[in-house]
Amino acid sequence: MIDDVAKAYLHSCLRDVREAVLWKLDGLGEYDVRRPLTATGTNLLGLVKHLSVWEARYLGEVFGRPFPEPLPRWDDAEAAGSDMWATEQETRADVIDRYRRVWDHSDATITGLALDSPGQVPWWPRPRVTLFAVLVHVLSETNRHAGHADILREQIDGSTGTDAGDTGAQQGAAFWAVTRERIELAARAAGSTET
Numbered sequence: 001m002i003d004d005v006a007k008a009y010l011h012s013c014l015r016d017v018r019e020a021v022l023w024k025l026d027g028l029g030e031y032d033v034r035r036p037l038t039a040t041g042t043n044l045l046g047l048v049k050h051l052s053v054w055e056a057r058y059l060g061e062v063f064g065r066p067f068p069e070p071l072p073r074w075d076d077a078e079a080a081g082s083d084m085w086a087t088e089q090e091t092r093a094d095v096i097d098r099y100r101r102v103w104d105h106s107d108a109t110i111t112g113l114a115l116d117s118p119g120q121v122p123w124w125p126r127p128r129v130t131l132f133a134v135l136v137h138v139l140s141e142t143n144r145h146a147g148h149a150d151i152l153r154e155q156i157d158g159s160t161g162t163d164a165g166d167t168g169a170q171q172g173a174a175f176w177a178v179t180r181e182r183i184e185l186a187a188r189a190a191g192s193t194e195t
Helices: 002-023 030-034 044-058 092-112 131-157 173-192
Strands: 118-120 128-130
Touching: 002 044, 002 092, 002 131, 030 044, 044 092, 044 131, 092 131, 128 131
Parallel strands: none
Antiparallel strands: 118 128
16 A cells, blocks of 8 residues: 555656656747756756656666667767757757657556556666656656756756746745845855855
């Protein structure tokens, strides 16, 4: 019984965070969803592409259920990093639609297997895994990248929150200017005590 509750809870959390990641693209133009916003090139659409590739791999091939579309090989040095950005030929719709197809495939794996079902992750030091371990890993990684998306979106237009209904997160520019100034003053004061 607890396994069913745990699986349902983890699966629900994964579904929620997937939607939050996609919401970060809403209302932005092509340039803004693709442009590199960090020194390493991290961008919103690339995060979605990356999540789709790795979720397909973890909740597909790890359990002998390969995703029916081509994926770059995990051990191909030339393909390394190609999942972190979209080419000009890949449309936003292509990337998002693929992510949603991955969700359907992953959801079928989660629904169809017990939490203690065995899998094999050849790129891990201890490759023998269970659905529970992989589901927790995918949820953790998706949350991690959702945090990246939060920061990227805030850099673009100041939007924060998890969805359009998250109005509590939208405090307004004046509120955030005051908050930022308080934090800056505290940082300067702490920095002035360094020797």
